[in-house]
Amino acid sequence: MINGTDLKTAIISGANNVLKYRTSINELNIFPVPDGDTGTNMSMTISSAVRELENNNSDSAGEIAKTAAGAMLRGARGNSGVILSILFRGFAKGLEGKNEVGGGDIVEALGIGVEAAYKAVMKPTEGTILTVARLACEAGRAALENGNDPCTVWQAVCNGAEEALKQTPEFLPVLKRAGVVDAGGKGLCCIFEGMLSYLRDGVVIQEDVSTEKVNIDSDEFFRNAAAEFDQEIHFTYCTEFIVGRNKECTKQPSELRAFLETIGDCVLVVDDDEIIKVHVHTENPGNALEAGLAYGQLLTVKIENMKEQHRKAAEENEEAQAKNSEEFQPVEPTEEVGFVAVAAGDGLKTLFTDLGCGQVVSGGQTMNPSTEMIAAAVRATPAKTVFVLPNNKNIILAVEQAIPLVTDRKLVLLPTKTIPQGLTALLAYDPESTVEENTVNMMEAASAVATGTVTYAARDSEFGGRKIRKDDTMGLVNGKLEIIDHNRDISKVCTKLVRQMVSRSTSFVTLIYGNNVTEEEATNVCNQIKAKIPSHIEVTLVNGGQPVYYYIVSVE
Secondary structure, eight states, X not given: XXXXXXXXXXXXXXXXXXXXXXXXXXXXXXXXXXXOOHHXXXXXXXXXXXXXHTTOOOOOHHHHHHHHHHHHHHHOBHXXXXXXXXXXXXXXXXXXXXXXXOHHHHHHHHHHXXXXXXXXXXXXXXXXXXXXXXXXXXXXXXXXXXXXXXXXXXXXXXXXXXXXXXXXXXXXXXXXXXXXXXXXXXXXXXXXXXXXXXXXXXXXXXXXOTTSOOOTTOHHHHXXXXXXXXXXXXXXXXXXXXXXXXXXXOOOHHHHHHHHHHXXXXXXXXXXXXXXXXXXXXXXXXXXXXXXXXXXXXXXXXXXXXXXXXXXXXXXXXXXXXXXXXXXXXXOOOEEEEEEEEEOSHHHHHHHHHTTOSEEEEOBTTBOOBHHHHHHHHHTSOEEEEEEEOOSTTTHHHXXXXXXXXXXXXXXXXXXXXXXXXXXXXXXXXXXXXXXXXXXXXXXXXXXXXXXXXXXXXXXXXXXXXXXXXXXXXXXXTTEEEEEETTOOHHHHHHHHHHHHOOTTOXXXXXXXXXXXXXXXXXXXXXXXXXXXXXXXXXXXEEOOOSSOSEEEXXX
């Protein structure tokens, strides 16, 4: 039987495992727009439970499951994180009042979670995390025929999840064309496997990403390596360097790795025929560099004091938390109607505020806010009815889950999927109409807007028979990839995209430029667009300051 302590430790192990592989999960994207955040969302969601579980010493499995589920609900981010939280909420419901649980209890509880997750999604799609959870539960149920041992049953659940994950491309052709499995399903498998590691072997997975597949050209991996490892700092200096290999050197990189492990931790040594790339935490960077010189010349060296970085990061985190607390202080609902929007970029935040939003939650693509953050923003809006505009399809489900968290006023979800839809919906608000009428009219207005985006490819890929190289400039219309430019001519792509989007019935084009575009560049693009489209179309230029997208285009 499994008690509360067992379940608590298993969940922590599962959380560490999905954190460990979150980068590779993020990369399971059907095409390479820089929005792969499934692993991040799932790890942040379950990590919110870890923080509370560490302070919970209950030996009751039911109490531990309840604590984890409540924390995950509040910390859920993105569709994958929300579905994960719903699975655990159902799991907690199934274990309610039980101090110790067997295999049958676990499968029954998981089944309740699966049923709740399917009901929470308006149009459940097979080939996603839902399928993986459902087939995993069925495999666990079949294993009960051989007994009630929880470890044996959970092993079957994990096996079923892995088999289901392999099948996701068969359920979803878009996954098959991209040559990937479902990212949410992979994240769930990682969590289940982390839990199994403790339940079966008594081994808690640690937050160590060294087993991830490492691309030797990935500077970002090495740049973030220190942050990926256990937060406890055992050594002062994060030391990174690249060695140009001496062809006459017969020593193997494995010998360098073995030596570095004697003088530090968090060792990464990745090599090819030309170079050796090294990352190590140590008290003696000079010793690491000297060891590297035995293999060739040092091409680059970077040494950082992690303890000082950690101190500064802690100070910045405290300041950020204080700022968030100050921003979202609850207030009495004195007005009839208010608005909350989700947006990233100072320009966009100002724009939404100018249009009447009492609160703007920082977030969007790659930065999905938690359900609790959304709920806090609603409580900080002095209105009896608060419309929430997520402006991103991956935030809609989180807003839905925030509704029961707000009890002193009414939260109304307007399921806007893009920034242009959110802006148009706000402009369509009529203070003389009822809440119900505005809900319909605002969404009708939003649905009439076409959204274009200009961004970059986050990785090499092939999509729809078209080859895409990392950093290629891409143009998308309503999320559909339309333009790929290997020359990375942002202005050309944006102009071509707008010309493709406008029609005879178009009256307005709004061009919102991001934080990687200068005002001069944006003005030039705006002038090019005006010269290429009919003169009756009004073109407006806005400094949005958003990340990820060079331009967001609204066509009405």
